[in-house]
Amino acid sequence: MPSPFRLLAPRPRTIQRDAVELALADGRCVQVARVRDPRARRLKLSVDERGARLTLPVRASLAAGERFLAEHRDWLAAQLAHCASDAQQPLRRGETATLPLRGACLPLRWEAGRYARLQCDGGTLAFAAPAGASDAALQRALRDFYASQARIDLGRWLPRQLPSLPRPPRRVQFKVMSSQWGSLAPDGSVALDLSLVLARPSAFEYVLVHELCHLVRADHSRAFWREVEARFPAWRDERDYFHAEGRRLKATLRALLG
Incomplete structure (x- = not known):
């Protein structure tokens, strides 16, 4: 009762x-x-x-x-x-001339192709797609490209952190998040906002380090921030960057992905 x-x-x-x-x-x-x-x-x-x-x-x-x-x-x-x-304009075949990536705006060229695919060739992006490709198909190709680029960055930074962690993250996944930049689930899985790949690389790396530090301290205590400071001394600069640019980054990704 x-x-x-x-x-x-x-x-x-x-x-x-x-x-x-x-x-x-x-x-x-x-x-x-x-x-x-x-x-x-x-x-x-x-x-x-x-x-x-x-x-x-x-x-x-x-x-x-x-x-x-x-x-x-x-x-x-x-x-x-x-x-x-x-405001960022939506992705349009033949009209979109640049795309954001890692804090820069890269020139984009459109090509004919058998299926929708975006590739990075040095400092230039090439988007191949069949003439009848739908907007949804182009957006999926763009999302896949951003996810692959984010995983490349993850592969550069994560190995440096693993030896000093009590345990590795169970997995790291990228998804479009409305307000957060990252989160750590109780099972040790890390989720990161896909729009981080549009930010400057140091800001992206800071968010990764922040979430990994929650494997050491599951709160935002002084001990947690000491852990962040030891691994990423310039974290305050990146926090200020997100205060200034974060809303624009998220809006840009939402506009491009429809």
């Missing part, structure tokens, strides 16, 4: 989501995602490649949120324009 005190305990509050329209000064109407978050302590307006988002604390009224939006309308319009100008 459950404890009567558990029955009386309040249910944990969950995040609630809806949307609201806001008219900008130029007459356009934009949709703003509205999120009521129990962890929020103040009203917050943010903009990224997915659009605008208004975060409200539990006790904030909808009217207060609407006033906040109206007060920051001009700021919101400027941020949306900035995101639109920096």
Whole structure:
């Protein structure tokens, strides 16, 4: 029988989501995602490649949120324009002339081929594909290429770390992650964000080292950061890099892969 005190305990509050329209000064109407978050302590307006988002604390009224939006309308319009100008265009056969890789933008040439395949020849990329290849086929080929390049980098860095780890990772896999750059599962499997291959190599290596250090310390204690420091002394520089460039890297990969 459950404890009567558990029955009386309040249910944990969950995040609630809806949307609201806001008219900008130029007459356009934009949709703003509205999120009521129990962890929020103040009203917050943010903009990224997915659009605008208004975060409200539990006790904030909808009217207060609407006033906040109206007060920051001009700021919101400027941020949306900035995101639109920096947005990566989707992959288009014959149109996409460059592709990002390892912190650089490499020239891309398109060729005829029996199947969709992307290769790196020095500092140039060559994308071969049949005339009737679909966008989905091109995107799969691009994802496979990025995954293979990421595994090449992994093969350069991982062996240096293994001798000093209590155990090797069970496996390392790459996938598209919405917010995290990496994670360590309880079984010792490491997951890394595929967009890391678009970042500068030192930033990619830092994320790998960070996750491997969780095999030594499963928390973010001072002892954990001492472990990171010993293996990667410049980790603060890479953390700042992700603060500045991380959102753009993830948005770029999402746009290219559709």
